[in-house]
Amino acid sequence: MNDFFVNTLPLKTKELISLLQDKNPDWLHDFYLTGGTALSLFLGHRESEDLDWFTENNFDPIKLQAKIEVFGKLEGTEISEGTLNTSLTGIKLQFLEYPYPLLEPIIDWQNINLSSLIDIACTKLQTIGMRGSKKDFIDIYFLLKHFSFEELFKELDKKYSKTNYNLPHILKSLVYFDNAENQPMPRMHQDVSWGKIKEEIIKKIKSFKF
Known part of the structure; x- marks a missing residue:
């Protein structure tokens, strides 16, 4: 690219x-x-x-x-x-x-x-697991246009194979938006609402299979 x-x-x-x-x-x-x-x-x-x-x-x-x-x-x-x-x-x-x-x-x-798109995506997942900002959720929404959660977690396992990351915790963090709710939207170059971002992430998490 x-x-x-x-x-x-x-x-x-x-x-x-x-x-x-x-x-x-x-x-x-x-x-x-x-x-x-x-x-x-x-x-x-x-x-x-x-x-x-x-x-x-x-x-x-x-x-x-x-x-x-x-x-x-x-x-x-x-x-x-x-x-x-x-x-x-x-x-x-x-x-x-x-x-x-x-x-x-x-x-x-x-x-x-x-770094590659998939490396950025894996680091984003780890960041959300610690404390996700609105910008992080926006980034995940757009990354999901390129990767499924199945693909992302497979690669996450490779990247962080030497650490005991907590997959269930990351999954919960991906649908925990409370800390991000009152944060401002960044200036967007592709039109999407905060509501749509949450809806899409929740939908894809619900359909994700371990």
Whole structure:
């Protein structure tokens, strides 16, 4: 897949991605872009501005911070082992050690590594299992146009085979919308209502067979 929905991204996010593609820093090659913004590049379904970068390798967040500061002043920086959260040009950045294997090869997009659609989908399921936001449920709704729950949970089992994830809990979380109800809808590029999203997810969960 070579065509991406770049125009679904806010201007500041596009500009930062273009800057990184143009400068092509060595450290960026150790990470892959994933999460909501990567998914929006694939599907073009909603606006997303944060950039989530994962790696299977160990890295020093303090040294990485110094390298990123070459591109501008960082704000709101938080550092812990294997994690760097910060903002550059108003865009939130997360760099995270993520020890779970990629199911499909990295996609090279003009000097930026992207994780595959199925890898993003599996991580989304895990996120919803912890605490799903409205954006996460929206993303699952659009991912279900590409994968069935049977396919998703089969791949989830491969990706997280070394961890004791709780499938019944994830299934319950997929139809627990209370925390998301009062959250604002993101700017959508494909027309769908919150009610339709919930209805479709519930319907597909009910028909899912272990």
